[in-house]
Amino acid sequence: MTDDPCDDRRTTAPPETDDRFLVPLRGVAVDAETRCAHYDSAADVVALRFPCCDRYYPCFRCHEAVTDHDSERVPRAAFDDPVVLCGVCGTALSVRSYLDCEDACPECGAAFNPGCRRHRGRYFAVEE
Ligand SMILES: [Zn+2]
Ligand SMILES: [Zn+2]
Ligand SMILES: [Zn+2]
Numbered sequence: 265m266t267d268d269p270c271d272d273r274r275t276t277a278p279p280e281t282d283d284r285f286l287v288p289l290r291g292v293a294v295d296a297e298t299r300c301a302h303y304d305s306a307a308d309v310v311a312l313r314f315p316c317c318d319r320y321y322p323c324f325r326c327h328e329a330v331t332d333h334d335s336e337r338v339p340r341a342a343f344d345d346p347v348v349l350c351g352v353c354g355t356a357l358s359v360r361s362y363l364d365c366e367d368a369c370p371e372c373g374a375a376f377n378p379g380c381r382r383h384r385g386r387y388f389a390v391e392e
Contacts, residue, residue, distance in 0.1 A: 282294065284296050285320070286354055287313075287349060287356070288319045289321070289322075290319055290326065290330050291322040291326035291330065292329050292330065296351075297352050298349065298351030299351070300322035300325075300326050301326075302322070302326065303323050303377070306375070307367075307378075308377050309350060309352050309374055310322075310351065310376055310377070311348075311351055312338075312347060312349070312387050313356075314335050314336060314387075315337075315338055315342065315347075316333060316336035317331060317333070320349050322351075324383075324386055324387065337386070337388055338388045339389050342359070343358060343360050343388070344358045344360060345358060345359075346358055347359060348361075348362040350371060352369060353369060353372035355369065355371040357369075357370065357371075359388050362376075363384065363388075
């Protein structure tokens with residue numbers, strides 16, 4: 265994995281939106297609760313906003329599949345910004361509240377996949 269900053273923030277493709285969500289969200293075979301082709305268990309209902317393109321994706325593999333740039337991790341300075349979307353109730357959580365939420369949405373109580381937190385270093389600039 266690379267930490268290369270993505271300097272080119274221009275996108276040549278028109279922004280694609282998905283009417284099922286209130287935020288820009290893309291991915292592969294995304295269902296109405298943000299499960300995707302890669303992670304589709306009952307608890308895989310979280311999407312993350314990638315700072316490189318300011319869109320939500322269900323997982324990094326979705327980002328890889330639908331973009332042509334390397335993903336960037338959420339920087340520490342943005343850990344209080346709402347970048348983690350609960351696909352069940354549509355609430356966007358901050359990285360801090362997501363990491364502190366004990367694997368359930370603080371708003372609606374939906375269970376989150378505990379395995380995702382093992383990958384948190386892939387999405388968030390946490391210490392490794
Ligand atoms: Zn991106
Ligand atoms: Zn995916
Ligand atoms: Zn929720």
